[in-house]
Amino acid sequence: MTQARTQAAQETGDAADERTGSSPGAGPTAVPSGPAGVMLDDVSAGYDGADVLQNVSALIPRGAVTAIVGPNGAGKSTMIGVIAGVVRTTSGRVTLPPKGRPALVVQHSGVPDQLPITVREVVRMGRWAHRGPWRRLRRDDHRLVDDALDRLGIADLARRRLSSLSGGQRQRALVAQGLVQHSAVLLLDEPTAGLDVAARDAIAAALRRSADDGTAAVHVTHDLADADRADHCVLLSGGRVVAEGRPEEVLTHDTVDHAWGLDRYRGR
Numbered sequence: 001m002t003q004a005r006t007q008a009a010q011e012t013g014d015a016a017d018e019r020t021g022s023s024p025g026a027g028p029t030a031v032p033s034g035p036a037g038v039m040l041d042d043v044s045a046g047y048d049g050a051d052v053l054q055n056v057s058a059l060i061p062r063g064a065v066t067a068i069v070g071p072n073g074a075g076k077s078t079m080i081g082v083i084a085g086v087v088r089t090t091s092g093r094v095t096l097p098p099k100g101r102p103a104l105v106v107q108h109s110g111v112p113d114q115l116p117i118t119v120r121e122v123v124r125m126g127r128w129a130h131r132g133p134w135r136r137l138r139r140d141d142h143r144l145v146d147d148a149l150d151r152l153g154i155a156d157l158a159r160r161r162l163s164s165l166s167g168g169q170r171q172r173a174l175v176a177q178g179l180v181q182h183s184a185v186l187l188l189d190e191p192t193a194g195l196d197v198a199a200r201d202a203i204a205a206a207l208r209r210s211a212d213d214g215t216a217a218v219h220v221t222h223d224l225a226d227a228d229r230a231d232h233c234v235l236l237s238g239g240r241v242v243a244e245g246r247p248e249e250v251l252t253h254d255t256v257d258h259a260w261g262l263d264r265y266r267g268r
């Protein structure tokens with residue numbers, strides 16, 4: 001029996017017990033153990049009165065890397081938007097860990113090109129929420145900023161204008177801004193799309209280190225090899241959770257073919 005939690009399983013009383021239970025590592029979901037992470041309980045959400053996510057339930061653990069995968073239009077960005085609080089739910093409940101607002105890192109293509117700010121300033125902005133209305137940073141804030149620039153391999157670009165960077169360099173700056181927020185939940189929307197291997201590795205290492213520090217480190221990805229390296233995986237299709245659990249249990253030939261509609265071409 002697969003240990004991945006399927007939508008059918010979620011609709012049973014078992015799944016409800018797991019979600020409200022006090023032991024996220026136990027039972028058939030194989031969710032990595034650790035402090036409570038993000039819980040979505042029967043969540044529907046969308047835009048302009050039309051639901052994109054429909055009755056989505058998921059348990060995203062802290063101290064682990066979670067990959068959200070699925071075909072175009074499946075609702076992956078909407079799901080992290082719901083967790084970040086930028087997309088409103090129409091029903092259901094989202095429960096977050098106690099420490100502050102999730103850090104949401106959008107794709108670099110969603111950020112205006114002509115912002116007249118440097119890479120260091122972009123990363124510093126990630127500390128503003130910790131420093132009140134005057135936003136005067138302290139020495140430890142500057143240290144966190146330097147550390148994030150180093151971790152993403154962009155320390156040498158710190159004085160450059162964001163607008164003068166390549167797409168991959170810009171993406172690294174945005175991920176660094178997400179890291180310095182030190183939130184219990186880090187949400188990256190397709191952070192490695194179109195990036196070279198060094199940038200992909202830097203971002204993967206940053207996700208891993210955040211998870212090791214106890215964060216629920218979540219990324220949306222189209223790359224199934226990236227998803228396979230995660231600790232936990234949520235497969236969405238048509239706004240619903242098809243399967244959730246360990247990547248090797250979720251990303252089987254059958255679930256992938258079914259979610260992407262490939263079974264049609266394979267006579268299944």
Ligand SMILES: Nc1ncnc2c1ncn2[C@@H]1O[C@H](COP(=O)(O)OP(=O)(O)OP(=O)(O)O)[C@@H](O)[C@H]1O
Pocket residue numbers: 047048052070071072073074075076077078079
């Ligand atoms: N701001 C918006 N206003 C209206 N509809 C939206 C908005 N954002 C997304 N949608 C719609 O919601 C659906 C799901 O979009 P979403 O971006 O969540 O999917 P996704 O799985 O992230 O897709 P992709 O892999 O193509 O990025 C799509 O049909 C999309 O057109």
